[in-house]
Amino acid sequence: MDLKQLNAFIAVAELKSFSAAATKTGLSQPSLSRLLKQLETDIGVMLVDRYNRPLHLTEAGTFFYDKISTILTEMDTVVSMTQRLSVPSSELNIGFVPSILYGLLPEIIAMLKQSNPEIEVNLKDISSYQQMDALKSGEIDIGFGRFAHQDPWIQQILLRHERYVVALPKAHPLANVREQRLIDLANNRLILYHQTHLPISTTVAPVANKTINNKSVNSKKPNSLHNQPLSTEAVTEPLLYLFAQYGISPFMTTTVSDLQVALGLVAAGEGITLVPASLKTVRTEQISYQSLIHENVTSPIYLHTLKDFVHPKIPDLLIAIYQVYEQRGITYRRQNFVSSL
Structure with a gap:
């Protein structure tokens, strides 16, 4: 053989x-x-x-x-x-999910280049799930993602948690309410955009599938643990999971291909969505972004790389990340990747 x-x-x-x-x-x-x-x-x-x-x-x-x-x-x-071990590359190939680019990633790259003027950085838009294979193939050296992964070849560190905000059309009745509750949002159509789902499950009310204007739509009445019992059903879609944590099931959902499409539908008055706070500068003339009172409604930011090969410039990238966090007053716990070589 x-x-x-x-x-x-x-x-x-x-x-x-x-x-x-x-x-x-x-x-x-x-x-x-x-x-x-x-x-x-x-x-x-x-x-x-x-x-x-x-x-x-x-x-x-x-x-x-x-x-x-x-x-x-x-x-x-x-x-x-x-x-890669025999001929280390001077380039640092960084994978990222789109929501990271709207946050601090540009500042971090600028900080990295300031302290390492000789470094060549290549940025690649790639989903959290696809980053695992991209790391193994050498397409990227490190990846910024929103989801934890269990892979024997990969090590990851949690950089921080970013609060979600609710994105509403400017004409929405709740558009000027400064602190929102998930239960008050449950009667709206929630626009879902995640392509990667959580490796966990909880309980939520059953979903009746419908199609509206060629979009995948789940239609149901809002539920709460306080007034209706929930049936057992796996919930791995990230936004639905946030609602399910409070025993809430949105009235209707629409699933789209990515975050930009979701915000486009919000701008058009087709529904609401939740996005990491770093995106609240997008389409501000059409969208109102408001805070949520729930402190645990957050989106984590993970950094992934290989267990057995850590690119020599990754420690410098981590230093740049923490320098930006300190300048912004962001709470973090300093961590480092460990190479077994």
Whole structure:
């Protein structure tokens, strides 16, 4: 059993076609078929059912694919890390979620360049979830995200918690109320925009799915622990989870592709949403941003990097982060990444 055989099997398993797999691997179809047959002979198990179209894996093949694809991904990660260790890059590639860019990230990068004028920084807009693979492949060296992740290759530190504010259309009856309560917002359409969900669950009232103007909409009456019992349902959407913490289920929700679209709908009077406080300078001529009285309605900011390889400029980035926090009077607990090398 060798890597050529395994890569041939992975290509066939994923594409379900010998011709497509041959094109992807750069092999002829007879060579690809021969490698796959050799692999099956080596382990004594038929992995691919060749008598159906499209091709599909046998039960043993499915098990083998699940396990071996993980191992091959780890091998690719190890190779990438080894290459980076042998020739460290002078560039620092930073991944970020869009909401971070509206916050202190520009100040942090300016501070970093001020103390390290020779450094070259590349910024990449990439979701919290996608940052994990980007770190392993070497696409980024470090990532700013909003979600905690459990990954054996990744280490992370919590930088701080940022308070949420409510974004309302300027004409909304609550637009000038300085301190808002979630229960008072529950009768509005809540616009959801997160692409990454929480790895946790709580309880919330059942959701009736509807579609309005080609948008995914969940319609329901507001609920509170004080007046109606809640049924058990996993809640991993971040904004719904915030409401569920108080036993509240918004009357109606609309799910959109990203935060900018959500704020565009708020500006158009199509609903309300919650955003980190750093975004309260966006579309201020159309949107009113108001504080929430709930102190625990916050969005965390995490910093992620590899466990076994910490880019040499990351400690300087952390210094710049904490310098900006001190200038802004932000409370934080100083932390450092640990390299096992």
